[in-house]
Amino acid sequence: MRKSNLFLFYLASNLTLLLLLFAHASFQELHAVPLLRENIELVKRLMLSDLCLFTEASYTRHLTQADLHTPFQEHPVCLEHFPSGSILMPPEMLKRPYGKID
Numbered sequence: 001m002r003k004s005n006l007f008l009f010y011l012a013s014n015l016t017l018l019l020l021l022f023a024h025a026s027f028q029e030l031h032a033v034p035l036l037r038e039n040i041e042l043v044k045r046l047m048l049s050d051l052c053l054f055t056e057a058s059y060t061r062h063l064t065q066a067d068l069h070t071p072f073q074e075h076p077v078c079l080e081h082f083p084s085g086s087i088l089m090p091p092e093m094l095k096r097p098y099g100k101i102d
Contacts, residue, residue: 042048
């Protein structure tokens, strides 16, 4: 068997696997839609809050979560203790010029 035939067989088998992966993904998407609708209704019925992506810094948590130690952790000279502070952008209200209200 020539190396070029072996390479073409390898290429054809990988292309077939790729097409099968795309077909599987589309079938899974069709089956997932009813479950997603059910989850959306559950969230609306139970009035759940937003997803918490970061748990450490108070400004990266949802606003409904109380933190009694915040006044002692945040001041102008305070060092950044949490890695999520370097990932998450500051809220839009902090980016506005001082005194400007929408």
